[in-house]
Amino acid sequence: MVRPAFSSIVQVRIGAAKLPDDIALMLVDGWVDQGMNVPAAFRLTFRDPDHLVLGKLGVKFGTRVVITPVADGQGVGKPLLTGEVTAMEADYDGTGSYTVIRGYDFGHRMVRQRRVAAYRNQKASDIARKLAAMDGVSIGRIQPTKGTYGFISQSNVTDWDFLARLADENNMVMSVDAKGKFRFVKPNPSAGAPSPQTDGDKSAFVLQARHDIKRLRAAVTAADQVGKVESRGWNVTTKKKITEVAPATTDPGISIGSTPGEAAGKFKTAKLVETANPYDKQDEVRHAAQALAADVTSSFAELEIAVTGSPDLRPGVPVALSDVGKPFEGKYTVTSVRHHFGDSEPYQSWVTVSGRQWRSLYGLASGGGGGAADPASALRLPSVANALVTDVQDPLKQGRVKLQFPWLDDTYVSDWARSVQLGGKGGGGVFPMDVGDEVLVAFDRGALDHPFVIGGLYNGRDLPTKVNDVPLHDGLKKQATRHTLSDRQGNRVDLLSQRTGMRKQGVRIASGNDKLTINLDRTKTEITVDSKGSVSITGSRSVSVEAGMDLTLEGRRSVTVKSGGPLLLQGRGLVNLKSMAGTVNVSAMGALLMNATGAMTLTATGLVSVTSVANVNIKAIKVDLMGAVFVNTIKYPLPA
Structure with a gap:
């Protein structure tokens, strides 16, 4: 089959109608610029000495435009x-007056605003379908992707840039087709091109020297080629590094007389390690390594060709290059195409095969280079920022929280973010936060998806716990006097580092209402427990209180010592039971035994009475009774 030849004439539809003949004759130049993973751009230039074109055509912002080449015969x-139209220009130079109409395919709608959003448990293909529909772009072919994102953030970037990142991570390409429908599909490998031995007359996908090639620049390079690449991350759950190594020896978009692996193999073995992005899961580092390998190998060969124009030449189409010599002959996947037509030159297609650098007009206008196709180009947050806690019900009970960033968006809520704690295996400590707390957040390598909570912040409404008797600083010494750790109710630990009035240095533990205080006085080496209520000391087994010198137990009303078993009061010296006012009562439910290894003396300034409901038995070698004695009964014989 002989491929058709196209003239320099194109059919242009503005709105629903094609150009009137008189206006069509005024079209002197135009081009359509298409690139992989970028919206296509167009420009139409009319010779318009009377400035009538825009009015006659009714051109306005958003006017629909369809550009179609015309095949000879x-x-x-x-x-x-x-x-659709996005810009209009008037141009004048020495050759005359011109009216210029510019625009893009419908993909430009996806770059008109930035979005902050979170997507949970969704595939890249599902997100692509959702965003295209939200932007008013008709859905064409969307191939399902495999992996599911548990959580991924669109961090204040355009929908197009965000989907370009997802396309890169999932080995997909996106575009808007010739009919204005959004596509999210797997790239076509160069193996799908015809054989380079095919006659260029038979296929538009065979670019043949001395046939339809008007100009050619082909190159291969060993620069930046490595034998393999590695991506690294950290698995929080397993507390282990995660790595993936991928070979960087071939590229599916290039099949020629040499390979990236051959170029790299002629020099010292090298490995490129990617650490710019935080990864949590093995499949993430695997996709990252594969994407990095594709990025490196795609820059191995470059091709710039001007050929006889054909609308079949589009980004992502595999083509064959023939009759140009080795190693350049072979198969390539097209990266970008610029279709140019005019009244003074034939219709040509300028085909480019390159790495993932943007070579299209849109790429240049948008900054190009490592643009949206690079995951690392997503909006970075390289500094710290404040946030509000929205959820504290961490299913792992590790003090994690969910966050909202009022300065960024009103609806975006993060995934569970780890907070800085006194971490350690089986130890450390957890100071949980509350909903509504303002906190300071840092972002792992600038990624919004990976925040870390550094700590809480005070503000005009959330204030520190008041400690009325000790200020934070000594104004004269210009030193801190107190360091306090407190909960929400004011229960706290005060580290008193400076003397302030009657307050000594040391540690103080106090309840929120200051009715219970424990002081560790560094100056006196003294421990004081002060309670406005009761103090209870309980031990399930034993309680021991020991003093190196004196031990004093004092009750302003009464002191009670109870024992569930024997009670022993023992002293190495004098044991003294004294009542300053009142009676000393010693009673026993059973026998009362008083023993002394020496003398025992009962002395009273008044009456001493020994009374028993039974007998009273006094035994001694000798009993002396002095004074008046009344004896009821004397038993004999007395002991010898």
Whole structure:
């Protein structure tokens, strides 16, 4: 089959109608610029000495435009682009006055605003379908992707940039087709191109020297080529590093007389390690390594060709290059194409095969280079920022929280973010936060998806716990006098580092209402427990209180010592039971035994009475009774 030849004439539809003949004759130049993973752009230039074109055509912002080449002898061919007007210009130079109409395909709608959003448990293909529909772009072919994102953030970037990142991570390409429908599909490998031995007359996908090639620049390079690449991350759950190594020896978009692996193998073995992005899971580092390998190998060969124009040449299409010599002959996947037509030159297609650097007009206008196709180009947050806690019900009970960033968006809520704690295996400590707390957040390598809570912040409404008797600083010494750790109710530990009035240095533990205080006085080496209520000391087994010198137990009303078993009061010296006012009563439910290894003396300034409901038995070698004695009964014989 002989491929059709296209003239320099194109059919342009503005709105629903094609150009009137008189306006069509005024079209002197135009181009359509298409690139992989970027919206296609167009420009139409009319010679317009009377400035009538815009008015006659009714051109306004958003006017629909369809550009279609015309095949010689076969009429209108396949459309190049379906888009809409985004700019209008008037141009004047020495050759005359011109009116210029510019625009993009419908993909530009996806770059018109930035979005902050979170996506949970969704595939990249599901997100792509959702965002295209939200931006008013008709859905074409969307191939399902495999992996599911547990949580991923769109961090104040355009929908197009965000989907370009997802496309890169999932080995997909996105575009808007000639009919204006959004596509999210797997890239076509160069192996799908015809054989380079195919005659260029038979296929538009065979680019043949001395046939339809007008200009050619082909190159291969060993620069930046490595034998393998590695991506690294950290698995929080397993507390282990995660790594993935991928070979960087071939590229599916290039099949020629040499390979990236051959170029790299001629020099010292090298490995490129990617650490710019935080990864949590093994499949994430695997996709990252594969994407990095593709990024490196895609820059091995470059091709720039001007050929006879054909609307079949589009980004992502595999083509064959023939009759240009080795190692350049072979198969390539097209990266970008610029279709140019005019009244003074034939229709040409300028084909580019390159790495993932943007070579299209849109890429240049948007900064190009490592643009949206690079995951690392997502908006970075390289500093710290404040946030509000929205959820504290951490299922892992590790003090994690969910966050909202009022300065960024009103609806975005993060995934569970780890907070800085006194971490350690089986130890440390957890100081949980509350909903509504303002906190300071840092971002792992600037990624919004990976925040860490550094600590809480005070503000005009959330104030520190008041400690009325000890200020934070000594104004004269210009030193801190107190360091306090407190909960929400004011229960606290005060580290008193400076003397302030009657307050000594040391540690103080106090309840929120200051009715219970424990002081560790560094100056006196003294421990004081002060309670406005009761103090209870309980031991399930034994309680021991020991003093190196004196031990004093004092009750302003009564002191009670109870024992569930024997009670022993023992002293190495004098044991003294004294009542300053009142009676000393010693009673026993059973026998009362008083023993002394020496003399025992009962002395009273008044009456001493010994009374028993039974007998009273006094035994001694000798009993002396002095004074008046009344004896009821004397038993004999007395002991010898």
